[in-house]
Structures are given as C-alpha cells and as structure tokens.
Amino acid sequence: MSAIVQFENVGLRYGLDSETLCDVSFSLHGGGFYFLTGASGAGKTSLLKLLYLAQRPSRGVIRLFGEDVVTLPRGRLPGFRRRIGVVFQDFRLVPHLTAYDNIALPLRLAGMAEGEIDAPVVEMLQWVGLGDRGDARPATLSGGEQQRVAIARAVIGRPEILVADEPTGNVDADMARRLMTLFEALNRLGTTIVVATHDLPLIAQVQGAQMMRLDKGRLADPTGALRYPPRAPGVTP
Amino acid sequence: MSRRDRRTAAAARGRLLPEGRLAGPMPWIIAVMMFLTVLAAAAGLGLGTVVRSIGADLAGRATVQVVEADAQTRAALTKRAVATLRRMPTVLDVAPVDPETLTDQLRPWLGEDAASGDLPIPALIDVTLTPGAPVDATMARLRTVLDALSPDIRLEPHATFLAPLARLLSVLGWLAGGLVLLMTLATAAVVVLAARGAHDGHRGTIEVLHLMGATDVQIARLFQRRIALDALLGCALGFALAVMIVLTLGARLEATGSELIAAIALRWQDWALLSALPLSGVVLAAIAARRTVLGALERAL
Numbered sequence: 001m002s003a004i005v006q007f008e009n010v011g012l013r014y015g016l017d018s019e020t021l022c023d024v025s026f027s028l029h030g031g032g033f034y035f036l037t038g039a040s041g042a043g044k045t046s047l048l049k050l051l052y053l054a055q056r057p058s059r060g061v062i063r064l065f066g067e068d069v070v071t072l073p074r075g076r077l078p079g080f081r082r083r084i085g086v087v088f089q090d091f092r093l094v095p096h097l098t099a100y101d102n103i104a105l106p107l108r109l110a111g112m113a114e115g116e117i118d119a120p121v122v123e124m125l126q127w128v129g130l131g132d133r134g135d136a137r138p139a140t141l142s143g144g145e146q147q148r149v150a151i152a153r154a155v156i157g158r159p160e161i162l163v164a165d166e167p168t169g170n171v172d173a174d175m176a177r178r179l180m181t182l183f184e185a186l187n188r189l190g191t192t193i194v195v196a197t198h199d200l201p202l203i204a205q206v207q208g209a210q211m212m213r214l215d216k217g218r219l220a221d222p223t224g225a226l227r228y229p230p231r232a233p234g235v236t237p
Numbered sequence: 238m239s240r241r242d243r244r245t246a247a248a249a250r251g252r253l254l255p256e257g258r259l260a261g262p263m264p265w266i267i268a269v270m271m272f273l274t275v276l277a278a279a280a281g282l283g284l285g286t287v288v289r290s291i292g293a294d295l296a297g298r299a300t301v302q303v304v305e306a307d308a309q310t311r312a313a314l315t316k317r318a319v320a321t322l323r324r325m326p327t328v329l330d331v332a333p334v335d336p337e338t339l340t341d342q343l344r345p346w347l348g349e350d351a352a353s354g355d356l357p358i359p360a361l362i363d364v365t366l367t368p369g370a371p372v373d374a375t376m377a378r379l380r381t382v383l384d385a386l387s388p389d390i391r392l393e394p395h396a397t398f399l400a401p402l403a404r405l406l407s408v409l410g411w412l413a414g415g416l417v418l419l420m421t422l423a424t425a426a427v428v429v430l431a432a433r434g435a436h437d438g439h440r441g442t443i444e445v446l447h448l449m450g451a452t453d454v455q456i457a458r459l460f461q462r463r464i465a466l467d468a469l470l471g472c473a474l475g476f477a478l479a480v481m482i483v484l485t486l487g488a489r490l491e492a493t494g495s496e497l498i499a500a501i502a503l504r505w506q507d508w509a510l511l512s513a514l515p516l517s518g519v520v521l522a523a524i525a526a527r528r529t530v531l532g533a534l535e536r537a538l
Contacts, residue, residue, distance in 0.1 A: 053448070054448055078450045086448060092444075092448075094442050109449050
C-alpha cells in the first residue's frame with residue numbers, strides 16, 4: 001500500500017513559544033486505520049490540524065496524496081481539503097444552519113446538484129440516529145447529537161482520509177461503539193481513518209488499527225514504526 | 238441543472254450566512270449616500286442644461302444700441318443700421334425694439350418722463366446671427382460695420398454680460414460632479430467597512446467552510462450577494478426619495494416663471510443617467526465587497 005500521508009521532521013511553533021510539535025516523522029498508508037493518543041497538551045490536535053490543512057508547519061515536509069502540501073499554493077488547498085473529512089473536537093457546526101444543512105455542506109461546496117443531495121443527507125441523518133432532527137439547529141441539539149451531526153458531515157462526502165479529534169468524547173458507550181463501527185465500515189471502503197483519542201478501550205475495539213502516541217510534541221516512537229497494541233506505555237524517544 | 242434546482246441551490250447557498258442583513262445600518266447609510274448622490278447629480282445635470290442653453294441662446298445674439306441724443310438723427314441711424322445688418326449674410330434676424338415697448342419698460346423707473354421725449358433713450362436693435370456662423374469673427378465684423386456708420390452705434394454681444402453667470406453655473410455643475418465622485422468613494426468605503434465587519438463577524442463559519450474545501454471565490458460570493466442585496470435596498474430607497482425631491486423642485490422652478498431658472502431642467506438623457514446611479518451603486522457595492530472579502534481571505538491559510 002502506498003503512503004497517503006507522510007510527515008518528515010515536521011515541527012510546529014505558535015509565535016515565539018517553544019515547538020508544539022518537534023521532529024515528527026511518520027507515514028500513513030491508504031486504507032489504514034490509525035489512532036493518535038497522548039496526554040492532553042501532547043500536540044494531538046496540532047498534528048491533526050497539520051493533517052487537515054488548517055495549519056502549515058514551521059519546518060519539515062508534509063506530503064498528502066503524494067504532493068508536498070507545505071509549499072502548495074493557497075489556491076490548490078481546497079481541492080486537497082475536499083478529500084479530507086474532519087470531525088472537530090468542538091464540532092464546529094455552523095450555528096444558523098439546520099442539522100440537515102450542516103451535513104449537506106460538503107456536498108454543496110463540492111457543487112453537487114440539489115436533487116442529488118437529499119437522499120444521502122437523509123440516509124446519513126438516519127444512520128447517526130437523527131432522522132427526525134434534520135430541521136434542528138445546533139443550539140437545540142445535545143452535545144452527543146451535535147457530535148453525530150459533525151461526524152455525518154465529515155463522512156458524507158466519502159473522503160479519502162477521515163480525521164477525527166476525540167469523536168467519542170461526548171457520546172455514550174453504545175453510540176461510541178456505533179461510531180467506531182461506522183468508521184470501520186468507511187475504512188473497509190478504502191477511507192484512511194485517523195482518530196485522536198484518550199480512550200484506550202475504544203482503540204482495542206478496532207482490529208488491525210495502528211497507534212501513534214505523542215508525548216510533549218514528539219512522536220513516542222521516533223522511528224515512526226506504528227503498531228497495535230502499543231508495545232508499552234513508556235515508549236521513549 | 239433545472240431552474241428549480243438552481244433556485245434551491247441558490248437558496249441553500251444563501252443560507253450559508255445567517256438570514257437577514259449582514260451589516261446592520263449599511264442599507265440606510267447607502268440610502269442616504271444614494272439620495273445625496275442623485276440630488277448632486279441632478280443639480281449638476283440641470284445646471285449643465287442651463288449652461289448649454291445660455292451658450293446656445295446667447296452666444297449668437299447681440300443688442301445694438303443707438304445712443305444718439307437727437308431723436309430724428311437716432312431714428313435715421315437706427316434705420317441705416319437695420320438696413321446694413323439685414324444685408325449681412327451671417328445675420329439671421331434683425332429686430333428693432335419698438336420705442337413704445339422700451340418706454341413702457343422704463344416707466345417704472347423713470348415715471349411719465351420716460352414718455353415725454355425729453356429723455357434721450359437709446360434705440361435698441363436685437364440681432365441674431367446665423368447658426369453656425371463664427372461668433373467672435375462675426376461680432377468683430379458687425380462692430381466694424383456699425384462703427385463705420387456712426388461712433389454712436391454700439392454693439393453689445395449677450396455672451397459678454399452673461400458669461401460670468403455661465404461660468405458660475407458651469408463651476409457649480411462641476412462642483413456637483415465632484416460631489417457625486419466623493420459620494421461614490423464614500424459609498425465604496427462604507428461597503429468596504431461593512432464587508433470587513435461582516436467577514437470578521439462570520440470568521441468561524443468562514444473557517445469551517447474553508448476547511449471543508451470552499452474556495453475563496455465561493456465564500457466571497459456569499460458576502461458579495463448579501464451586500465449587493467443590502468445595497469439594492471439602500472439604493473432603491475435613496476433613489477426614490479431623491480427623485481421625489483427632484484420632481485418637486487422641478488415643478489417649483491417652473492412655477493417661478495423665470496426663463497433662466499426654468500431652464501434648470503432634466504432631459505431624458507439626464508433621467509437615464511440618474512436611473513443608472515442606483516444600478517451602478519449596487520454593482521460598486523458588490524465589487525467592493527468581493528474585493529474586500531477576497532483580500533481578507535487571502536490573509537488566512
């Protein structure tokens with residue numbers, strides 16, 4: 001399998017602070033299922049931001065789909081972003097749009113005809129158990145419901161990579177299991193899944209997944225050799 | 238894509254930004270700007286009509302004064318001047334002013350003495366040049382011919398004494414044009430500020446749209462469309478109010494009975510130009526909004 005994501009000696013610094021990410025190198029292969037773990041503040045969200053092109057690194061090389069995205073002109077970023085689905089930690093639903101319109105957003109941005117949008121959106125709403133909440137605005141949804149809308153929005157465009165930042169943080173165990181089942185189903189269809197989570201039991205549910213662990217901005221295994229289950233909690237750089 | 242599909246898609250795109258107006262008081266500010274712009278433009282165009290009218294009516298006209306004190310000599314000189322002028326090919330019309338009419342006009346100032354014949358009132362001859370005749374050269378030629386008849390015959394081209402008024406009106410017309418330009422710039426500035434405010438106010442939504450693969454142009458179109466709608470509302474309101482004022486003023490000017498003041502009128506071309514102002518305002522607002530938002534988006538990743 002070819003590497004769909006490659007990080008080489010990537011460093012990320014916000015302003016004049018010390019590096020949030022330091023010498024991060026790894027490769028993710030197309031169709032893989034990856035977990036990213038680490039303590040709070042270890043740099044998981046920062047790494048994901050680099051992955052879904054919300055941020056450029058301070059140094060190093062990032063290749064997505066075989067292209068160096070660090071030096072990519074701004075005008076070409078949307079094309080890459082449409083190939084990546086993101087479930088944000090804080091959901092980032094558009095507050096004035098209904099659940100239906102939030103989920104339909106990626107399809108509309110991709111220019112899909114309105115007549116073709118309804119069926120997949122309704123299907124996705126039903127799949128995440130919100131079939132009767134399509135007209136609800138995010139403010140009227142519970143945290144768990146908002147998270148399911150965010151997940152539905154991230155996967156509806158059948159992205160090549162799905163990046164999820166703590167996707168099960170606000171849902172009960174049953175919904176968490178269902179979400180993982182969805183991710184596995186997408187993974188079987190060829191989508192590369194990257195999930196940042198603290199939830200080690202959740203990781204154990206997914207057979208064949210690989211894990212990266214960040215510790216103070218560094219990948220715990222500096223060789224970038226990814227494995228599941230983690231060899232030992234104390235892997236040091 | 239069917240028409241219904243396009244309408245649905247447009248409605249869906251419209252929903253990407255919150256319903257309602259984007260930039261608070263912007264439509265009202267644009268309404269005021271458009272109101273003042275249309276008034277200034279109407280004033281400029283109206284004054285332009287007067288200046289053109291003065292130029293066309295008076296440039297080719299003159300009054301000949303026969304200032305001989307002796308009434309018989311004055312009458313003889315007047316007759317010779319009229320005959321001489323009528324023979325000239327560059328003169329279209331020669332009309333001696335009836336002495337009784339002149340006396341009537343002077344009576345309010347001179348009383349019954351004006352009609353006594355004791356006062357040496359000059360004889361007047363209205364002269365109109367043939368259209369297209371070179372005014373300055375013809376006037377010079379007339380002066381030479383009349384001087385040859387008698388040094389007591391004087392030529393007064395109308396343009397000479399109305400030129401300062403024409404110049405003043407012309408300056409006022411240009412001033413009105415300058416005001417229109419300033420108002421246009423101010424409107425563009427208002428739109429730029431509104432677009433920046435709207436962009437800042439919707440930064441979160443914009444970021445989400447960006448991360449989902451929206452292009453800068455897609456996002457800018459949302460703001461452009463919404464600000465254009467706001468501007469359309471403001472422009473229509475300002476234009477309607479200004480037109481009402483212009484029509485009312487036009488009626489009042491006509492009621493004065495003064496030929497000069499009533500000449501401050503708008504031709505159909507002027508109305509067409511005024512009607513283009515609100516449309517131009519909307520286009521200007523849309524362009525300013527698009528450029529502002531695109532500029533702001535380029536500063537983000």
